[in-house]
Amino acid sequence: MxxxxxxxxxxxxxxxxxxxxxxxxxxxxxxxxxxxxxxxxxxxxxxxxxxxxxxxxxxxxxxxxxxxxxxxxxxxxxxxxxxxxxxxxxxxxxxxxxxxxxxxxxxxxxxxxxxxxxxxxxxxxxxxxxxxxxxxxxxxxxxxxxxxxxxxxxxxxxxxxxxxxxxxxxxxxxxxxxxxxxxxxxxxxxxxxxxxxxxxxxxxxxxxxxxxxxxxxxxxxxxxxxxxxxxxxxxxxxxxxxxxxxxxxxxxxxxxxxxxxxxxxxxxxxxxxxxxxxxxxxxANLAPNDHAAYVGASAFAHKGGIHVSAVQRNPQTYEHIVPESVGNRRRIVISDQAGLSNVLTKLTEMGFSFERHDPAVGRILQQIKLLESEGYQFEAAEASFELLVRECLEIRKSLFSLEGLYTACQTFPDGTVRSEATVRVRVGEVLQHTAADGNGPVSALDAALRKALVGCYPQVAGMHLVDYKVRILDSAHGTSARTRVLVESSDGLGRWTTIGVSANIIEASCRAVIEGIEYGLSR
Missing domain, CATH: 3.20.20.70 (Aldolase class I)
Structure with a gap:
């Protein structure tokens, strides 16, 4: 060649x-x-x-x-x-x-x-x-x-x-x-x-x-x-x-x-x-082209009828290459087997070993499909994907839980804006109730969470948020549209990205920030 x-x-x-x-x-x-x-x-x-x-x-x-x-x-x-x-x-x-x-x-x-x-x-x-x-x-x-x-x-x-x-x-x-x-x-x-x-x-x-x-x-x-x-x-x-x-x-x-x-x-x-x-x-914070050749989500999607029947007998009938050769996957709506190869590959990369028909793999796949329907995408949020896998396998440790969150922004006559977040966080039997300022509600939320956790988890002091991206998923719904938030965190030794999705941008941000801290502690 x-x-x-x-x-x-x-x-x-x-x-x-x-x-x-x-x-x-x-x-x-x-x-x-x-x-x-x-x-x-x-x-x-x-x-x-x-x-x-x-x-x-x-x-x-x-x-x-x-x-x-x-x-x-x-x-x-x-x-x-x-x-x-x-x-x-x-x-x-x-x-x-x-x-x-x-x-x-x-x-x-x-x-x-x-x-x-x-x-x-x-x-x-x-x-x-x-x-x-x-x-x-x-x-x-x-x-x-x-x-x-x-x-x-x-x-x-x-x-x-x-x-x-x-x-x-x-x-x-x-x-x-x-x-x-x-x-x-x-x-x-x-x-x-x-x-x-x-x-x-x-x-x-x-x-x-x-x-x-x-x-x-x-x-x-x-x-x-x-x-x-x-x-x-x-x-x-x-x-x-x-x-x-x-x-x-x-x-x-x-x-x-x-x-x-x-x-x-x-x-x-x-x-x-x-x-x-x-x-x-x-x-780049740009929506992927679902219909792109080779790599789009629809590149090897088969909706039903004659196409589905033929592909299940022989994929060559409606696929010009093997999807996995470019890292994509066949998607057949009526088949619960679609996507197992990708999940198994990711699990192997994470150090797990499962057979194709293991019920645990099916549970993970179904949860991925459910979350993807809500707007989640895990390609650039592998830390969230790993936490999801641990949860499906019932090995995700409960390090802390958020029991309350309040954020506020106040504008002053000189044009400055002050943001504050108050959180109630439980670690075991200990309940921490703290507040912090920030240059925006997410910054304040991040600071308040770390302030509440650093006493129980000193490692939190070495973590920091290095990137924050927001995407509106269904803009036709205006201000009620769902929002996807990607947060990148670092502890000075490595970087990881987590994701949150919600119609409320603060809630989506909170989910991503919390998973970022949780994954960092699990490292």
Whole structure:
């Protein structure tokens, strides 16, 4: 199987999606998840462009990845400034990475209108920038920005830009459909021409493809490019990205590996694709697309009648792949066996050993289905899932119980808002009645709970809430809509996420915070 190299740009290009915002912690969590998936290249952002990306690359100095190289992204040097004297490029070097991705203009229109410089100077900027990074022992991926528009308008100049990067030492040149307006045949024709051009001129570079989805053909365009010779594929998890998004890796990976027989990631990593898709959507606080190919909840759902009967006899009748190969599952409404494989897999990961038909597994599955119908999702809340399993197995320890909660917010004439929470918490025979302030009702609730528990459980002092996300599940119901809350907690040694769902946002938050403390104590 010939190797195709994945290049994920969820943390940079994907984060440009309207309405999407990732914190530094979010980016680190997603990066580690992509590393577990086996993605060779992760584009982490643009050091120097904003404080968030600076902090992200600083944090990378104290973490390690098993499979992935995290790559900073930047433009070529500025016009009329030597690369060695460009402050922006120096910040890229400070990231301390092995690989660097830099992009340059390959379309005359952008050279004149965007850079407002000459065509000759743009070529010099490309060659000088790549050569500078090579002198600093960096390996270079060069993104040919607006390649296809530029190639079809002036192929000679587009090829000159590519040639400048190759001569300067770039290992990869990535052909970008930045405007997302190309169709598969146009992509294939251009990539084939570039492939032949590189061979004829002995350019020792490998080709990549970067597609956007403005014509709803990003995945098809990337597949066409691979058929024509591209061996690096850029994309984002769930197709997140500016405007209409980028090529969706959750479709590209299985299409290339399962349908076209290329090698991308190990089979056991591919079996985590659905998990990664849902994890990223939860961290990004975006609703998963239930109808997404391969990873959507409905991708292998069969409602009834002829389809159900046929699938129960032979799944190939209505399923183009085995759902478990991408970590998904078959869903048949009338079958109480649906989903047992996933539950058994998770139980094995947690250290339990059950046979498929063990009644305990059935109880866990039924409870998951019940909670999912109420709005729970456990993909990014594995701590809550583990507590649920313990409860179904009747091994969940009762460490404390909340017997009363009162929260209040008061607004003062100067515009400040004061929040206070009062709680009654029972630990064994001891009842604690405490209050605390916070910068919001959830902050006050968290502080009051810890204040009530720290006497009995000193470990609580070392725990803290590091992230809090809210999603309205059925917005058509207005202010009475159900709310899903995800809370991430840490004790300095690890992180875990818990979930709460309720029509009352304070109650949903309370459930998530309480489970976060309970799970932390159980560690």
């Amino acid at each position: 010939e190797r195709i190299y994945l290049y994920d740009t969820t943390l940079r290009d994907g984060a440009q999606r309207e309405g999407m915002s990732l914190s530094v912690e979010d980016k680190l969590r997603i990066a580690h998840k992509l590393d577990e998936l086996g993605v060779p290249f992760i584009e982490g952002g643009w050091p120097g462009a904003n404080p968030k990306d600076d902090q992200f690359f600083e944090r990378l100095h104290s973490t390690r990845f098993k499979h992935s190289a995290v790559v900073p992204f930047c433009s070529t040097r500025r016009p009329q400034v030597r690369a060695s004297e460009d402050a922006g490029l120096r910040k890229i070097l400070a990231a301390g990475t092995e690989w660097v991705t830099t992009f340059g203009k390959c379309w005359e229109l952008h050279v004149h209108e965007g850079l407002r410089t000459s065509l000759e100077e743009n070529l010099a900027m490309i060659e000088d920038t790549v050569a500078f990074f090579r002198t600093q022992d960096r390996r270079v991926i060069f993104d040919c920005e607006h390649w296809f528009d530029g190639y079809y308008k002036n192929p000679e100049y587009a090829l000159a830009a590519l040639r400048a990067a190759a001569h300067a030492g770039a290992q990869w040149v990535v052909l970008c459909d930045t405007n997302g307006g190309m169709l598969p045949q146009q992509i294939r024709t251009s990539v084939e021409a570039v492939r032949d051009y590189c061979r004829e001129h002995n350019l020792e570079v490998q080709l990549g493809i970067h597609t956007h989805n403005d014509s709803e053909t990003a995945v098809a365009n990337a597949l066409a490019a691979v058929e024509a010779g591209a061996r690096m594929v850029h994309g984002t998890v769930n197709g997140y990205g500016e405007r209409c998004g980028n090529a969706n890796l959750c479709a590209l990976i299985p299409n290339l590996q399962l349908k076209m027989n290329y090698a991308l990631i190990a089979p056991e990593q591919l079996a985590r694709l659905t998990e990664v898709s849902h994890f990223v959507s939860e961290v």
